[in-house]
Amino acid sequence: MRAILIAIAATLAASPAFAAGDVFFSLTNTDFVVLLAFILFIAVLIYFKVPGMLAKMLDERADGISKEIDEAKALREEAQSLLASYERKQKEVQEQADRIVENARAEASRAADQAKDDIKSSVARRLAAAEEQIESAQASAVRDVRNQAVNVAVAAARQVIADQMTASESNKLIDAAIDEADRKLH
Template sequence: MADIATLFVAEGPAAFGVDSYQWVSLAMLVLIGVFIWKKVPGMITGGLDDKIAQIKQQLDEAKALRAEAETLREEYASKIAGAQKDAEKMMEGARREADAILAKAEADSEAMVARRQRMAEDKIAAAERDAVDNVRASAANAAAAASRSIIAEKHDAEADRALADKVISSI
């Protein structure tokens, strides 16, 4: 034990009767005194307070930005929901319009088919009338031709004179 104690006891020159470890202690006291006299602790705490204030300001700005971002997110979420509702309404309107167009097209095609059927029936009826008229005209022409030939065969000049005398006497 004694050997260890001698290791820690420094034997060396002393100035003004003060050992080296006492000079170090005195230097530390002077340094601490200068720090206090120059208000170094106040500067350190002031710097720390400034840093704390900056951090608080940054946190407040971050909170404000977060609140703004959440507001924008909610706004865009509502816009997206509104856009989806509008798209659904537009799709429903388009479906109704397509159904109406389809129904109108079907009605128009049915009306067109009915018109064309009537036109065809009218053409057929006109063709029938023309055919009947042609048959009647042909029959009348044939009857007239047959009458002429019969009259020519059975009616001679003597019969013509008797007929002419009969007509003249009736007048």
Template sequence: MVDIITLTVAEGPSAFGIQDYVWVSLSMLVLIGVFVWKKVPGMIVAGLDSKIAEIKQQLDEAKALRAEAEALRDEYAAKIAGAEKDAEAMMENAGREAEAILTKAEADSEAMVARRKRMAEDKIAAAEREAVDAVRASAANAAAAASRSLIAERHDSAADKALADEVIASL
């Protein structure tokens, strides 16, 4: 007795005589058609365009703030240069005073010259320290105010974490 084995190809489910893969293709076409009909790509593009515009605005504001900070830096650098010129002028005046004292009284001139030079240098050092401290304090206050407003307006917790990491790394 000979057995004949017949193999049948398993067919997937079908409805109305249409195979399942055709139904999936038709469903995808209908879905894509609905997306195009409802203008979903246009909405996505409009959303991306608004994000781009917002980012450009933030970049422009950042450029303006940077220019302002650079102007402040240049202003304070000029103030420091002026303080250095004043210090040089004070040194010259102290030297002239020392020469006048030397010619006036030779007996006590060495003691008096040393005392006057020391006083002048202390005054110069104090004036330099005050000028530098004032410039640093003003720059720090301006930078802190600008940073505070920028951070308050544009940074979320993730950006704050990244900024903190960057500041720590720069120290």
């Protein structure tokens, strides 16, 4: 209320009517009429408690802004905690990815070493199998040569015996072979 009275006094003191020296408190003076209207307006505002309503509205608005600021702070803190959580998770995922890559590299190295060992053993088995086949082929060739030599020797012996043998010696050999067979079978 004091502020209003001070504002009215300042308005009256600064009026051009005081400077001109005319009578200020006359209804013909427009400054006085404006001053009365202003005072009446202020009085109506005070009567209807407009300053209190304005103060209440401003207080409510200030409370609302304060609540919004508190909510914004809470949201900011929540966002910061979420950001920190996501950063931790990202770091953990990156570490896990690094471990997976390292394990994959180690596994690939082990698999490559195993493959080399498998290839070496496969080559060794194939070489051994080839050597066995070569030995088998050599043995077969030796057998074939021996069989052929035996056949040639038998044929040569037959020819020699046939040329030297007479019919009576042939009959003796046949009888001896039959006796030998009879002995072995019984």
